[in-house]
Every structure is written in C-alpha cells, then in structure tokens.
Amino acid sequence: MSARFDDKVVLITGGAGTIAGATAHAFADLGATVVLAGRDAEQLGEAAGRIRAEGGAADRVVADVTDGYQVAAMVEEVVRRHGGLHVAFNNAGILGTPAAVGDLDDVDWHRVLDVNLTGVFLSMKHEIAHMRGNGGGVIVNMASNIGSHGRRPGLAAYAASKAAVSVLTQTAARDHIGDGIRINAVSPGATDTRMSFRPGETRADRDARASSAIPLGRVGDPAEIAAAVVWLASPESAFVIGHDLVVDGGATA
Numbered sequence: 001m002s003a004r005f006d007d008k009v010v011l012i013t014g015g016a017g018t019i020a021g022a023t024a025h026a027f028a029d030l031g032a033t034v035v036l037a038g039r040d041a042e043q044l045g046e047a048a049g050r051i052r053a054e055g056g057a058a059d060r061v062v063a064d065v066t067d068g069y070q071v072a073a074m075v076e077e078v079v080r081r082h083g084g085l086h087v088a089f090n091n092a093g094i095l096g097t098p099a100a101v102g103d104l105d106d107v108d109w110h111r112v113l114d115v116n117l118t119g120v121f122l123s124m125k126h127e128i129a130h131m132r133g134n135g136g137g138v139i140v141n142m143a144s145n146i147g148s149h150g151r152r153p154g155l156a157a158y159a160a161s162k163a164a165v166s167v168l169t170q171t172a173a174r175d176h177i178g179d180g181i182r183i184n185a186v187s188p189g190a191t192d193t194r195m196s197f198r199p200g201e202t203r204a205d206r207d208a209r210a211s212s213a214i215p216l217g218r219v220g221d222p223a224e225i226a227a228a229v230v231w232l233a234s235p236e237s238a239f240v241i242g243h244d245l246v247v248d249g250g251a252t253a
Helices: 016-028 042-051 066-081 104-131 155-180 201-212 224-231
Strands: 009-013 033-038 058-061 087-090 137-142 183-189 244-247
Touching: 009 016, 009 066, 009 104, 016 033, 016 042, 016 058, 016 087, 016 224, 033 042, 033 066, 042 058, 058 066, 066 104, 087 104, 087 224, 104 137, 104 155, 104 183, 137 155, 137 224, 155 183, 155 244, 183 224, 224 244
Parallel strands: 009 033, 009 087, 033 058, 087 137, 137 183, 183 244
Antiparallel strands: none
16 A cells, blocks of 8 residues: 555544554554544553554543543544544444343443444544544544344344444445545454454364354454555545445455
C-alpha cells in the first residue's frame, strides 16, 4: 500500500483490544497520530506506550461509547489536543453471553446492543459533526461476518447488533458522502483474539476447529484485519462508499 497518513489524526474506539492495537500500529507506521479511546485508562496507556516505543505518535482518551456526553467529549478532546480528526475506526464491541433467544437475558441483550450498535451510532454522530465542518473525513465501522453475512446459534444479540451496524453504515454513507465523509464497514471472521476461543478451549483446540470450519484453514491474523481497515481509510479506496468488506477466510463465501 502506497498511502500515507502523515499529518492525519486517527481515532480508534475499543482501543485496548487486539484488532485495535494492530490497526493503531499500522496507522502509526504510516505516519498518523493515533488516539486510542476506551474505558480502561491503564490498558489504553499501555497500548499507546507500545506505539510510542516504536517511534509512533499515540495518545489515549477515556470514554464509554454508550454515553453520548462522553462520546461528544471524546471527539472534542481529540480535536483540542491534536488539531483535528481525519479518520475514525469505530471498533468497540462485545460478544455478550451466548444463549438461545428464548434464554437470552434482557440485560445482556441491551448491553450488547448498547455497545455494538448505539456505541457506533453515537461515535459516528459526533465524528460526523466535526468532520463535515472541517473538510470531511473517513469512518470505518466494525461489523462482523456474524450478522448480515452469517449466523451462529446462541449469538442472537451479537448477530443482530452487527447486522444493524452494516445497515447503519450503508445509510450513513449515503447521508454524508455529500459532506465529504466516506463511510464503510469491515466484517472480520474468527481472528486471533480472545473472542475466537470457546470457554475452556486451548489454542490447539481453537486452531483445529478453525481448520475445519474456515475454507482457508485458519483464523485471521489481527494484522490482516488492520490492513483492510487501513485500505478502507486510504485514498486508494476513494470510490468505495457504503461497503461492508468481509475478511473471513471464506467462511461466509
């Protein structure tokens, strides 16, 4: 990829996660100033510190994406500290407790929807509010291959939330391309993160299961998801608008 992000400010929610970390390093390696946002100040600080130790520019902002006031303050703080916001990767998400629909706890349902869907909506709302008055920008939302593209037993709340993110992304893309804001989503499949393990499963167990369930024969590397996000954020994808890019080793092909 030839794109560079020198003088660009990139905000990543769910910033202490594995995919967030790989994506933050990728953007920093290409010259961006990366701001990691999330609820755990210590974890965010450690993640930002690893980027700085490698010569990159990184910062942190503590915010809960389910709280509109905190999300507004998050964007304002990024702009105040770094002079702007050019790219946002709305990555914060949770799996929830797996359960069949008839057994799904109301509280868990609402929590998954609050983080995965409302969190993306609130983040986009306030990112757009800044970007459309300051020359535009790029937003990439984290969806999933579980949702619009495929389903799994016991993951109704997660699937519903991620399918909604896909549709929300497409709608927002149509709403705001006239403002100079390009919006897309990425839908990873099973990736080498904690979420890819079932309870009590070893890495060998997980890899054996993946080899039979994924046509490519393995789970994804976080760097592969990061590369897709960076491409969607780059000028090289300038004609890509409202797209949900599936990166899942052929699992939903």
